Amino acid sequence: MTTHLDGTRQRSFDFAVIGAGVVGASIARELARRGASVVVLDRASGVGGGCSYANAGILAPDHVSPLATPALLREAPLQMMRRPPAVRVRPTRGLTPWLGKLAASATPTRARVAQARLRQLANESTHLHRELGAQGLNPTLRKTGALDVYLRHPRGPVAGLLSPTELRELEPGLAPVAGGLHHTEEWVVESRSYVRAMLDDAMAHDAKVLFGTTVQQQVLSGGRVAALDTTAGRIRVGHVVLASGVESGALADQVGLRLPLRGGRGYVVDVATSAGTLAKPVRLKEHRVVVTPIKDWVRVAGSIEFGDEARTADLRRADALLEVAARVVPGLRGRPVLDRWAGERPCTPDGVPVIGATNTVQNLSVATGHGMWGLILAPVTARLIADQAINHRADPDLAWLSPDRFARRGTFLSRRIA
Structure with a gap:
């Protein structure tokens, strides 16, 4: 897949798109399809080198929510005490004020408005995923529905709560649980196949893809990025899109743009399964663990850890997630482990993505900070970036996603709600 640039x-x-994950690959395809010449740069050796692999592989638009919510503040202490913990915090330099800003953004009004807006984008993006599937460009997309299961009876009434018997009729491989919910409008997508399909289609429209290539410096001239100095040499650019997850923060610093990103580390473990182990994704609500059947394997995903970006991932934590999942899906016990992985989900202190152009640099756009929702929001993010950068058609109602919001006083929704 890699294209080599040489002197001839x-x-x-x-356009130069920095980052070849689900978001960057989607943007590259969208730009190339609109007739732009595009180069994609990623320091990983190939597809799946970053957090685009460490996801549950589910499109569940009605579950999309900002990271900063009152529920997060209420539940975080309990989730930190679970075994294994669903939330883990390791105090490091700069993390405490960042978490403080996250907490300050988690007001009921802001969370409600942000959730409604994100879910609107998620529904639009799911429709785009389905269009890609109809075109043969989303090869693993399939509608499955999903189950939420409770190991203990939830406090208070839950609309549509199913009995253990009803749940096992839907999914015979489940162990007895207290109850659960059935969501019919959900889809499964294997993220690496999605990225490959996006990059393949971009290259079919003459985009170049350079894996194993690090951007060392952005060369500024007249308030613009004129070129990128990379390990593959200097590349002249008309427009730059930062879509490299947490690494986008350091690249933004080079040109004077403040992007206060932190990594929220998540884990996955892939397990080989036999036929009939599981037909649809299952979310273990108390433990925030997701079990997703993908082709001939099952993926177990979960956990969010802050403050560990510089530390080597302890993949025993992925095994701990598998132990929890096997309590609900006994067919996972003793099955061969195919892979373990950890990735840094890019998170913002107001809990919503960064999508759009910046006034700091004339020809720079940013697409990062999607947290756990990069896969589902990738197609709509690509459309928004392309509309703004190529067609100069920025939607004023999306100013809340602007990369410049962190340079302003107050929090991201203050002006909208006032």
């Missing part, structure tokens, strides 16, 4: 080949592009 193109070294000037309309």
Whole structure:
């Protein structure tokens, strides 16, 4: 898949997309399809080198929510005490004020408005995923529905709560649980196949993809990024899109743009399964663990850890998630482990993504900070970036996603709600 640039080949592009994960690959495809010349740069050796692999592989638009919510503040202490903990915090330099801003953003009004807006985007993006599937460009997309299960009876009434018997009729492989919910409008997508399909289609429209390539410096001239100095040499650019997850923060610093991103580390473990182990995703509500059947394996995903970006991932934590999942899906016990992985989900202190152009640099756009929702929001993010950068059609109602919001006083929704 990798294209090599040399002295005889193109070294000037309309767009350079930094990052080849689900978001960057989607943006590259969208730009290339609209006729732009595009180069994609990623320091990983190939597809799935970043947090685009460490996800549950589910499109569940009605579950999308900002990270900063009152529920998070209420539940975080309990989740930190669970075994294994669903939330873990390791105090490091700069983390405490960042968490303080996250907590300050978690007011009921802001959370309600942000959730409604994110779910609107998520529903639009799910429709785009389905369009890609109809075109043969989303090869693993399939509608499955999903179950939420409770190991203990939830406090208070829960509309539509199913009995253990009803749940096992839907999913015979479940162990006895207290109850649960059935969501019919949900889909499964394997993220690496999605990224490959997006990059393949981008290259079919003449985009170049450079894995194993690090952007060392953005060269500024006249308030614009004129070129990128990379390990593959200097590349001249008309426009730059930062879509490299947590790494986007350091790249933004190079040009004077403040992006206060932190990694929220998540874990996955893939387990080989036999036929009939599981037909649809299952979410263990108390433990925040997701079990997703993908092709001939099952993925177990969960946990969010802050303050561990510089530390080597302890993949025994993935095994702990598998132990929890096997309590609900006994067919996972003793099955071969195919892979373990950890990734840093890019998170913002107001809990919503960063999507759009910045006034700091004339030809720079940002697409990061999606947290746990990068896969589902990738197609709509690509459309928004392309509309703004190519068609100069920025939606004023999306100013709450602007990368410049962190340079303003107050929190991201203050002006909208006032």
